[in-house]
Amino acid sequence: MEGLSVADADLVVYLHPSKSSKVSQAILRELSSSLFKFNEAFGGVLLAYDVNILDKQAKILSGVHPYFGVRLKANLLLFSPKSDMLLEGKVVKLSQESIHVIILGFSSAIITAENIRREFKYKTKDNEELFASRSHKRHVIKVGTMIRFLVKR
Amino acid sequence: MGLELPKNPDMDQDNVVNFTDSEIVSHVKDALTSLLSGDSNSYNQLVGVMHHSKQLAPDEVALLETTLKALAGAVSCIDITLHDSLLSAIFSMSLWNYGPHVADALVELIVSLAISNGKYLDLCLGMLVSNFTPPPYFLDKLKLPRGLERKGQVLSRVHAAFKKIADYVPLAPLRLLTMVQQGMPTVYHKDRAILIYVENMLTLESGEIGELVGSTMLMAVVDRLIELDLEIGWDAILQDDFSKGIFEMELEDLEDIVDSAEPDIGEFRLSRKSLAGNSIAELLDNLLVLTFEHLESCERAGRLAKVFETLLRSFLLTVMTAYKSKFTQFVVFYACSLDPENCGMRFAIMLADLFVQDSHPQSTRMSSVAYLASYLSRAKFLSASFISSMLKRLVDWCLEYCNTHDVDINPNAHRVFYSGCQAIMYVLCFRMKVFMDVPRLKSQLLMPLEQILKHKLNPLKVCLPSVVEEFLRQAKAASLFTVSKTFIFDGLLESELSRAFGGLERLDTFFPFDPCLLKRCDSFIRPMFVFWSMVKPTYEDAYDDENDDGSSDDDSIQDFANENEDIMNDVGKSFDEQQLDLDEFDCALKKMSITPKNSFGYKFGGRFQEPTRMPSRIRPSTSPESL
Numbered sequence: 133m134e135g136l137s138v139a140d141a142d143l144v145v146y147l148h149p150s151k152s153s154k155v156s157q158a159i160l161r162e163l164s165s166s167l168f169k170f171n172e173a174f175g176g177v178l179l180a181y182d183v184n185i186l187d188k189q190a191k192i193l194s195g196v197h198p199y200f201g202v203r204l205k206a207n208l209l210l211f212s213p214k215s216d217m218l219l220e221g222k223v224v225k226l227s228q229e230s231i232h233v234i235i236l237g238f239s240s241a242i243i244t245a246e247n248i249r250r251e252f253k254y255k256t257k258d259n260e261e262l263f264a265s266r267s268h269k270r271h272v273i274k275v276g277t278m279i280r281f282l283v284k285r
Numbered sequence: 286m287g288l289e290l291p292k293n294p295d296m297d298q299d300n301v302v303n304f305t306d307s308e309i310v311s312h313v314k315d316a317l318t319s320l321l322s323g324d325s326n327s328y329n330q331l332v333g334v335m336h337h338s339k340q341l342a343p344d345e346v347a348l349l350e351t352t353l354k355a356l357a358g359a360v361s362c363i364d365i366t367l368h369d370s371l372l373s374a375i376f377s378m379s380l381w382n383y384g385p386h387v388a389d390a391l392v393e394l395i396v397s398l399a400i401s402n403g404k405y406l407d408l409c410l411g412m413l414v415s416n417f418t419p420p421p422y423f424l425d426k427l428k429l430p431r432g433l434e435r436k437g438q439v440l441s442r443v444h445a446a447f448k449k450i451a452d453y454v455p456l457a458p459l460r461l462l463t464m465v466q467q468g469m470p471t472v473y474h475k476d477r478a479i480l481i482y483v484e485n486m487l488t489l490e491s492g493e494i495g496e497l498v499g500s501t502m503l504m505a506v507v508d509r510l511i512e513l514d515l516e517i518g519w520d521a522i523l524q525d526d527f528s529k530g531i532f533e534m535e536l537e538d539l540e541d542i543v544d545s546a547e548p549d550i551g552e553f554r555l556s557r558k559s560l561a562g563n564s565i566a567e568l569l570d571n572l573l574v575l576t577f578e579h580l581e582s583c584e585r586a587g588r589l590a591k592v593f594e595t596l597l598r599s600f601l602l603t604v605m606t607a608y609k610s611k612f613t614q615f616v617v618f619y620a621c622s623l624d625p626e627n628c629g630m631r632f633a634i635m636l637a638d639l640f641v642q643d644s645h646p647q648s649t650r651m652s653s654v655a656y657l658a659s660y661l662s663r664a665k666f667l668s669a670s671f672i673s674s675m676l677k678r679l680v681d682w683c684l685e686y687c688n689t690h691d692v693d694i695n696p697n698a699h700r701v702f703y704s705g706c707q708a709i710m711y712v713l714c715f716r717m718k719v720f721m722d723v724p725r726l727k728s729q730l731l732m733p734l735e736q737i738l739k740h741k742l743n744p745l746k747v748c749l750p751s752v753v754e755e756f757l758r759q760a761k762a763a764s765l766f767t768v769s770k771t772f773i774f775d776g777l778l779e780s781e782l783s784r785a786f787g788g789l790e791r792l793d794t795f796f797p798f799d800p801c802l803l804k805r806c807d808s809f810i811r812p813m814f815v816f817w818s819m820v821k822p823t824y825e826d827a828y829d830d831e832n833d834d835g836s837s838d839d840d841s842i843q844d845f846a847n848e849n850e851d852i853m854n855d856v857g858k859s860f861d862e863q864q865l866d867l868d869e870f871d872c873a874l875k876k877m878s879i880t881p882k883n884s885f886g887y888k889f890g891g892r893f894q895e896p897t898r899m900p901s902r903i904r905p906s907t908s909p910e911s912l
Contacts, residue, residue, distance in 0.1 A: 168456060224453050225400070228307070229361050232400055232453050240454045242401055244361040 133220050135213035135283075139174065144201045146193065152200070159183065159202060168238055176212030179236070211236065217283045223275055226261040228254050233279065243281055309351060310358035317362045317371075328371070331356075335374035339382065346387060353390035360394075360401040376412045380439045381419040392442045400453040409450070410461050413443050414468045417485040418478040427481070440485065448493045458497040465489070465498075466505050472513055472565065480571055483509065487579040491586070500595040506576065507599040510613045513569040517611060569612060570803035577619050577809050584623045593620050593628045597635060605652055608790065614656070614797050615810055618664070622813040625666040633660060633671070637678050640705065651704040651792045654679070658708035659798035662715035665813045669719050672712070673726050679709050684733045687740045694743040696785035703786040706737060706744035707793065710756040715820050721763045735766045747782040749793050755822075762824035 151158035163181050170177050183206045190200040213219055221235035231243040252263040252273065265271035273279060304312075316327035334352045341349065356363075356375075365372065375395075380388045399409035416439060419427065426432035450457045465486060470479040483506055490499040583592045600617050604610050621629040639645055639653040657679075661672050683705050696703060713720070720726045738745055745753050760766060787793025800816065801807045 168459075227358075229358060230401065234453070234455060238455045240400065240403075240456075246361075 134217040135211055135219055136179075137176070137210050137212065139208045139210055141174070141206050141208050143204045143206055145204060146199045146201050147190075149198055149200070155202065156185065159185070159204065163206075174208060174210055176210035177239070178208060179211050180209040182207040211239070213283050215283055215285060218280055219283060220278055220280045223273060223277045223279060226254075226263060226273070226275060231263065231273065231279070233281065241281070247284065306354070306358070309355045313352070313355040313359045314362045317359060317364075317368060320367055328368075332371050332374055335371065335378065346384070349383075350387050350390045353387065353394050357390070357394040357397040360397045363398070365402075365404050372408070376408055379420050380416045380442065381423050381435060385438055388438060388442055392446050396446050396449050399450045399457070403454075406450075406454060406457060407460060407464070410447075410457065410464050411468075413446055414461075414464050416443050417468075417482050418470070419481070424478065436481075440488065443485075444488060444492050447489070451494050451497075458494050461494075462498050462501050465502070469505065469509065472509075472516060472568065477568065479509070479568070480575065483572055483575055487575065490592075491579070491582065491588070499592075500598075503592065503595045504599045504603075506572075507596070507603055507613065507616065510569065510572055510576070510616070511603050511607050511610060513565055513572065514611050514613045515607060516565045517563065517569070566803060570805045573612060573616065573803065574805045574809065576616050577806070580616070580620050580623060589620065589624050590627055593624070593631070596620055597632065601635075605649065605656070609795060610797065612801055612803055612806065615801050615806060618660070618798060619809060621660075621664065622666050622810075625664075625668075629664065629667055630671055633657060633667070633675050636660070637675055640701075641678070641682050647701055648788070648790060648792065650701050651788075652790075652795065654701075654704050654708045655792060655795040656797050658711045659796045661712045663798040663815050665815050669716070672716055673720060673730065676709060676712060676730060679705055680730055680733050680737065683709065683737045687737055687742060691741065693741050694746060694782075696747045696782045699742060700786045700788060700792075702742065703744055703747045704792060707748040707752055709734065709737075710748060710752050711796075714752065714755045714759060714822075715815060715817075717759045717763060718821055718823055721765070721823065727765075731765055738766075747786055749783045750780050759823045762822070 145159050145162050147155065147158045147162070160183070163178075163183065167178050167180075183204055186203045186205055190202045192198050192200045219235055219241070221233035221239075221241060223231055224234050225232035229245045231248065233241045233243065235241060248263065251266045253266060255262055255264050260274060263273040312327075313331065316331050319325070320328045331352065334349060337345065337349075363372070375391075375398075378391060380391060383391065395409045395412060398405045418424075419436070419439075423432065423435075427436060447457075447461065451461075468482075469486075470482055472479065486502045486506055489495065490502045580589065580592070583589045596617060600614070604613050604617070607613075617632060621632050636653045636657040640650050640657065642650075645653075657675070661667065661675055683702060686699075686702050686705075690699065690702075692698075720730065745757070783793045784791070787795075800814070801810050
């Protein structure tokens with residue numbers, strides 16, 4: 133599956149003074165709050181991190197609240213799908229018009245009817261919805277199937 | 286062009302044209318896409334159908350339903366900028382205006398929109414959240430059966446929609462959280478929409494996506510409760526009567542206040558009378574009751590322990606840090622009462638832990654011990670053995686403090702210590718009788734306590750005079766120990782020294798679990814609450830002896846011994862079995878010929894009490910306690 137990458141990053145995390153007694157906890161909290169969100173700086177969605185605190189000393193910012201910055205070195209797992217990448221996901225919903233897929237358990241994607249290959253025909257069999265391939269009899273897409281698709285946008 | 290459905294589909298059998306679903310969907314798709322080429326007729330017709338939504342004739346209802354269903358199938362053709370008039374029409378529709386079929390179709394459309402494109406997710410969730418509250422004209426109808434039925438219909442669909450969306454878009458609950466919090470009506474909304482909104486938040490907590498959003502919902506509710514609580518000012522409702530003490534008549538019954546001639550209310554007690562007309566108080570009352578009922582349902586579902594953890598966290602963050610919260614803490618009280626062994630004990634232990642740790646700020650520790658003292662005194666469901674173990678912790682800490690601080694009296698420097706001592710004395714005022722009859726407890730607690738009280742730091746002089754006086758009175762009657770110096774306070778409620786240790790926040794007069802003055806809440810809390818009038822102070826036995834006209838001394842002593850036996854057996858028993866105490870109580874009370882018979886009309890059956898009217902037991906002039 134494309135789109136996944138591991139990056140090494142040098143980070144500085146700014147913490148509120150009240151957290152000075154439990155710094156590592158605060159750092160983990162800070163990083164956790166940006167999980168599963170798209171981060172401009174990283175250029176992708178942060179999926180996981182592994183952190184090492186570099187310095188015991190931290191720089192205090194001057195200002196109304198003296199936040200202090202802790203330097204870190206982190207390994208980040210990022211997800212940044214681009215056009216024309218192939219991704220895999222699990223089908224959660226099928227309809228005449230669309231296939232809904234969930235990738236990596238958190239990201240949702242939709243494949244609309246016009247983007248589904250002509251060979252697939254929408255059928256309802258035994259109350260179950262599926263897309264059956266006309267050319268390969270066994271090739272069937274149902275709810276729960278893993279499929280691979282191309283990213284359009 | 287556009288949709289042409291027969292006017293009366295059920296009537297006109299001859300001319301009826303059966304369109305298949307896919308045909309209708311393609312009609313709609315054509316209408317949508319035709320806008321691109323400049324042909325807006327059919328599109329405008331579509332928008333027109335969406336707007337025309339009040340007072341619909343049956344065929345118009347059918348048209349609306351069909352259109353909605355068709356749109357649900359055509360979501361891939363909807364463009365957010367091109368079709369913005371259609372979208373705004375859809376999002377402004379309220380589920381409350383329609384019957385079940387149209388509502389179903391509308392919800393289906395919203396769900397389809399939400400999962401088809403990330404751009405619509407926020408808008409759809411927002412639309413669903415706005416359906417938590419009915420349109421203004423409907424709010425009055427909510428109490429009627431028809432209104433309730435509609436409410437059930439709408440809300441069940443809304444919550445089901447959340448679950449569906451969450452299934453297909455896993456991160457949707459995260460967005461939902463922020464939306465719900467931002468969409469909370471403020472307390473200043475005249476239409477009281479907040480009640481039904483909070484009901485929805487609690488439904489989310491216990492619903493299918495509860496695991497994801499539940500704790501945030503609960504904490505947001507407690508936040509709002511505290512906000513309301515703080516709106517009710519202490520100054521607005523206090524009465525300046527410095528002469529009465531804390532252990533005077535408690536406000537158990539509204540009738541009493543109305544009947545009594547003089548204001549028998551101490552300075553630090555709120556007046557229920559002045560709260561009666563307060564609309565914010567009423568709103569808080571209703572919200573608290575909603576929360577209580579929710580806790581009950583959590584308990585029935587076996588989830589209370591988990592919910593309680595969130596509640597405790599919220600309590601620590603919000604309630605304890607609020608300046609003298611008045612009623613919100615009863616949420617925790619009620620939760621504890623629903624599960625005394627786990628939650629009840631956990632709460633007290635947490636408070637005690639907070640008190641003994643040096644790392645916490647002073648005011649937190651003092652506030653924590655004030656909560657603990659009030660809780661241990663007022664919670665009927667706590668076993669005597671647990672209370673004694675908690676007391677022992679406090680006593681041990683105070684003794685340790687005394688041994689390490691061999692200095693003279695100084696209220697400012699030893700605030701935490703004095704608040705600890707006051708807490709111990711306060712609890713013993715309520716629970717002394719129970720402990721005096723168990724020799725083991727007596728020696729464990731009393732020996733160190735005597736040391737503390739006679740120490741150079743002199744807590745008896747610094748702590749709140751009314752508490753000290755009551756404590757000493759009971760201690761003397763129970764022959765615990767005598768103090769060499771006499772402490773004459775003349776019924777003073779507070780003194781210079783107590784004010785000093787209490788500090789700016791007046792934590793010396795903070796008794797958070799004093800009787801709840803909100804009427805509806807009170808009916809929930811009452812069955813597991815210890816009122817001062819229910820406590821039998823040790824000196825009342827002496828009073829008994831004096832007042833016995835006919836019976837001999839032997840009889841009364843025998844009765845006393847019998848009572849004590851029963852009480853001894855009760856120590857450590859469950860809350861239900863302690864009902865026996867009341868019978869003894871009643872017995873003793875009958876000896877006092879002044880009070881009317883059947884004075885304790887409490888029915889201590891189940892928790893879910895109808896608010897019974899208490900017979901007014903206390904007449905100011907004749908009550909023994911006012912003497």
